[in-house]
Amino acid sequence: MTETLDRTENILSRYAAMGESSVRGLQGPIRDLKEQALQQFLKEGFPTTRQEDWRFTNTAALARAEFLAPEPSRRLSESELSPFLLDRTDHFVFINGSFSRELSSTTSSIELLFFPLQELLRQNALAVGDLGKHASLEGHPFTALNTALFTDGAFIRVSEGVVLERPIHLLFVSTGGDKPYVSHPRVLIVAEPGSQMSVIESYVSLSEGPYWTNGVTEISLGSNARLDHYRLQQDSEQAFHTGRLQALLDRDSHLTTTSLSLGSGLARQDIGTKLSGVGSACVLNGLYLVHGKQHVDHHTIIDHATPHSDSEEFYKGILDEQGRGVFDGKIIVRKDAQKTNSGQVSRSLLLSASAIADTKPQLEIYADDVKCTHGSTIGQLDEAALFYLRTRGIGEKEARTLLIHGFASEVLERIKVPSLRLRMERAVLQRLPADVNV
Amino acid sequence: MTALLDIRNLKARVDGREILRGLNLTVQAGEVHAIMGQNGSGKSTLANVLAGRPSYEVTEGEVLFEGRDLLAMPPEERAREGLFLAFQYPVEIPGVNNIYFLKAALNAIRKHRGLEELDAMDFLALAREKMKFVDLDESFMNRAVNEGFSGGEKKRNEIFQLAVLEPKVAILDETDSGLDIDALRIVANGVNLLRNEHHAVVVITHYQRLLDYLIPDQVHVLHDGRIAKSGTRELALELEKRGYGWVEEESAAL
Numbered sequence: 271m272t273e274t275l276d277r278t279e280n281i282l283s284r285y286a287a288m289g290e291s292s293v294r295g296l297q298g299p300i301r302d303l304k305e306q307a308l309q310q311f312l313k314e315g316f317p318t319t320r321q322e323d324w325r326f327t328n329t330a331a332l333a334r335a336e337f338l339a340p341e342p343s344r345r346l347s348e349s350e351l352s353p354f355l356l357d358r359t360d361h362f363v364f365i366n367g368s369f370s371r372e373l374s375s376t377t378s379s380i381e382l383l384f385f386p387l388q389e390l391l392r393q394n395a396l397a398v399g400d401l402g403k404h405a406s407l408e409g410h411p412f413t414a415l416n417t418a419l420f421t422d423g424a425f426i427r428v429s430e431g432v433v434l435e436r437p438i439h440l441l442f443v444s445t446g447g448d449k450p451y452v453s454h455p456r457v458l459i460v461a462e463p464g465s466q467m468s469v470i471e472s473y474v475s476l477s478e479g480p481y482w483t484n485g486v487t488e489i490s491l492g493s494n495a496r497l498d499h500y501r502l503q504q505d506s507e508q509a510f511h512t513g514r515l516q517a518l519l520d521r522d523s524h525l526t527t528t529s530l531s532l533g534s535g536l537a538r539q540d541i542g543t544k545l546s547g548v549g550s551a552c553v554l555n556g557l558y559l560v561h562g563k564q565h566v567d568h569h570t571i572i573d574h575a576t577p578h579s580d581s582e583e584f585y586k587g588i589l590d591e592q593g594r595g596v597f598d599g600k601i602i603v604r605k606d607a608q609k610t611n612s613g614q615v616s617r618s619l620l621l622s623a624s625a626i627a628d629t630k631p632q633l634e635i636y637a638d639d640v641k642c643t644h645g646s647t648i649g650q651l652d653e654a655a656l657f658y659l660r661t662r663g664i665g666e667k668e669a670r671t672l673l674i675h676g677f678a679s680e681v682l683e684r685i686k687v688p689s690l691r692l693r694m695e696r697a698v699l700q701r702l703p704a705d706v707n708v
Numbered sequence: 709m710t711a712l713l714d715i716r717n718l719k720a721r722v723d724g725r726e727i728l729r730g731l732n733l734t735v736q737a738g739e740v741h742a743i744m745g746q747n748g749s750g751k752s753t754l755a756n757v758l759a760g761r762p763s764y765e766v767t768e769g770e771v772l773f774e775g776r777d778l779l780a781m782p783p784e785e786r787a788r789e790g791l792f793l794a795f796q797y798p799v800e801i802p803g804v805n806n807i808y809f810l811k812a813a814l815n816a817i818r819k820h821r822g823l824e825e826l827d828a829m830d831f832l833a834l835a836r837e838k839m840k841f842v843d844l845d846e847s848f849m850n851r852a853v854n855e856g857f858s859g860g861e862k863k864r865n866e867i868f869q870l871a872v873l874e875p876k877v878a879i880l881d882e883t884d885s886g887l888d889i890d891a892l893r894i895v896a897n898g899v900n901l902l903r904n905e906h907h908a909v910v911v912i913t914h915y916q917r918l919l920d921y922l923i924p925d926q927v928h929v930l931h932d933g934r935i936a937k938s939g940t941r942e943l944a945l946e947l948e949k950r951g952y953g954w955v956e957e958e959s960a961a962l
Contacts (some may be wrong), residue, residue, distance in 0.1 A: 308758075654799075659758070659813075661759045661787055662816075663784055663788045663813045663816040663817040663820070666782070669784075672804050672812070676803025
């Protein structure tokens with residue numbers, strides 16, 4: 271026991287040291303925020319399965335591993351990068367968490383402000399406004415750790431009334447290294463009133479090795495703004511991925527955020543939206559595929575804090591071999607949030623006898639004039655459908671593939687960026703039993 | 709000449725209960741057979757056993773398809789050899805596109821027969837041509853298989869598939885049930901497509917109404933898992949008038 275405690279102390283002190291070096295040279299509110307975040311993390315430590323929110327997801331292996339700060343990133347060739355790029359999008363590239371201007375396709379304009387956080391930190395020009403405002407630290411040790419340790423990331427601001435035609439692609443590439451490292455990408459998206467854009471965050475890997483991505487994204491939508499947001503997680507299957515997304519929606523704004531999770535050995539996504547303006551609406555889509563011993567956990571919280579707000583949630587998981595999927599979806603309807611309209615659907619498809627799905631819908635409703643529906647199913651492939659396809663001449667393996675793809679396609683169809691949808695189609699098909707050209 | 713379908717002393721169980729109890733039926737190319745009978749006589753069990761539904765257990769007898777052992781083949785091979793079952797209750801398959809599904813089916817069958825696979829353009833042309841027979845709107849092609857289709861639309865989709873796949877033997881399992889006269893005509897049109905010296909059709913039905921539109925060569929009455937009586941179209945008319953009781957009594961007396 272003492273040994274365990276010593277070890278825990280040891281690990282935490284290493285993060286404490288990283289924290290001290292990350293505030294070097296910083297002054298003012300950002301330094302205060304980072305120091306406060308570090309203290310919060312040291313206080314809470316790594317979560318354990320004794321905590322309700324972490325009941326299904328064990329982070330012991332993550333806590334035990336000795337992660338270092340990434341070494342200065344190596345240069346990437348175009349051919350290494352090109353498989354990850356998406357057609358008809360503007361991309362900003364990060365290598366092991368650090369922004370690479372030379373690999374990025376675009377720069378700031380009047381319509382779209384883009385700042386790498388590293389530059390803002392270096393110039394001590396990172397104002398603590400929206401940053402740190404949405405993603406609360408308490409009860410979120412990984413958010414606290416990210417806040418304490420982030421050294422780079424993206425700050426995107428779209429000006430009032432601007433409609434960006436081309437989606438923004440934030441591409442986070444992990445190269446792998448000799449020793450496991452951790453990066454803490456931080457993203458802040460501010461959509462000013464009446465603006466409209468699409469943002470794709472993708473997390474990909476060039477290596478099979480272990481590393482840890484611990485990202486936090488904060489989103490602020492002004493009145494009548496629209497954001498179509500995607501988070502694609504294709505980290506190495508040896509990697510850990512912890513991600514937090516927290517969004518604040520003002521009057522009549524609309525957010526769609528789609529989580530696409532295929533990678534990592536252990537992935538945990540905490541997604542929270544707060545509907546604080548009348549007429550605001552959010553859609554949370556999710557598709558996750560696990561095989562081997564992969565574990566993917568989505569925790570979502572939709573907070574209806576105003577009358578006349580809508581939310582829709584549509585999550586699907588495909589679980590093969592010894593994979594495990596967790597979906598915990600909480601809907602809060604506050605006392606004043608009359609006329610709330612909310613629907614939640616979560617479906618898990620088990621492809622093997624040893625795959626596990628845990629789903630936990632939670633409704634906390636304090637208003638009386640609301641419409642909230644939820645449904646969750648865990649099931650296997652429909653034998654009747656399988657037989658039907660086979661009676662038409664389609665082989666068993668192909669029939670299974672068609673059905674699994676069909677299950678996934680109800681989420682894939684919701685992807686509005688064509689190049690991303692195509693890439694996801696391919697990624698999903700690659701994981702299926704037969705070669706089928708859908 | 710080898711029969712297209714030759715069923716010999718077929719016995720089959722569903723959930724441990726014996727439903728087919730020694731059924732014999734021979735279907736030659738160019739013939740249309742009607743199988744009639746009361747609920748529970750074994751009509752749908754016969755259809756499902758022939759198509760190869762996994763939960764149906766054959767305990768005795770054999771079925772030859774052009775002289776080959778049909779029961780030894782998995783369902784997809786039966787289809788590729790040329791057997792088609794129009795389902796009584798077609799399955800809804802969310803997320804699987806109708807046109808993609810049917811193209812995959814046709815190409816699996818063509819490949820099995822050593823024919824070149826059709827590309828998307830050629831397939832679409834073929835599908836459009838066949839769609840005329842069943843009066844389905846083209847928008848159906850891009851919807852998920854049977855999802856949200858009305859009962860009649862599902863049945864027409866079955867006949868559409870039949871028209872595209874052109875099986876050697878088509879089995880229609882109560883395809884006419886619940887259809888109005890217009891839809892019945894469409895089903896009959898589909899069946900008549902296959903009415904030539906290369907194909908055969910087995911129509912399983914509860915009603916004689918469909919037989920007004922497609923005249924069967926032979927009519928069989930199924931009772932208690934066996935063919936109790938066979939005849940011509942006149943038999944169907946007599947059944948319509950007199951009911952099934954007299955056939956069952958005759959059969960019991962034997």
